[in-house]
Amino acid sequence: MIKNKTLEIVDIDVKLLIDKLTTAFADEWMAAYQYWLGAKLARGPLRSEIAAELMVHYEEEISHATLLADRILQLGGDLRMFPHDWKRFGSCDYDAITNVQMLSVLQENLKGEQCAIAFYNDLLKMVQGKDFATQAIIMKILSDEIEHEQDIIQFLEDISA
Ligand SMILES: [Fe+2]
Ligand SMILES: [Fe+2]
Numbered sequence: 265m266i267k268n269k270t271l272e273i274v275d276i277d278v279k280l281l282i283d284k285l286t287t288a289f290a291d292e293w294m295a296a297y298q299y300w301l302g303a304k305l306a307r308g309p310l311r312s313e314i315a316a317e318l319m320v321h322y323e324e325e326i327s328h329a330t331l332l333a334d335r336i337l338q339l340g341g342d343l344r345m346f347p348h349d350w351k352r353f354g355s356c357d358y359d360a361i362t363n364v365q366m367l368s369v370l371q372e373n374l375k376g377e378q379c380a381i382a383f384y385n386d387l388l389k390m391v392q393g394k395d396f397a398t399q400a401i402i403m404k405i406l407s408d409e410i411e412h413e414q415d416i417i418q419f420l421e422d423i424s425a
Contacts, residue, residue: 270338275394282341284387285398288405289332290345290353291383295376296325298358302373308366309423317419318373321412328405335401355383370420377413384409 303318333343356379384406391398
């Protein structure tokens with residue numbers, strides 16, 4: 265049996281950790297899709313400017329999914345999942361876009377970001393000091409989600425001014 269130091273240094277229930285990271289992984293795909301669709305469909309004030317920023321967020325959510333996927337694999341988890349499983353595995357309630365008005369699209373994005381911030385903040389408390397590799401990944405993702413929230417709040421303020 266080959267020694268696996270990666271797992272040996274994790275001072276936390278690895279199965280529970282993989283479950284949490286899998287939840288986040290599903291949420292990231294839904295967030296990415298929500299941004300991508302919003303960038304294509306949203307109509308209203310500052311459309312070009314906001315759509316460009318939503319595409320930046322889309323790419324960052326995909327990069328979060330990649331960070332989480334790599335960590336899940338390092339921990340011995342399984343990534344096999346279909347898009348129809350995202351909602352079941354995820355923890356944030358990503359709604360389909362029914363209203364393409366900019367205000368509504370941004371409000372849905374804000375809801376998603378605030379759910380993500382709460383989730384990652386809790387996860388960070390769970391892993392801090394117990395799994396430094398996961399901690400570093402979650403800190404990076406959390407700071408991105410905070411930036412996303414602030415971008416959306418600024419756009420909401422701009423279009424409501
Ligand atoms: Fe994300
Ligand atoms: Fe985000």
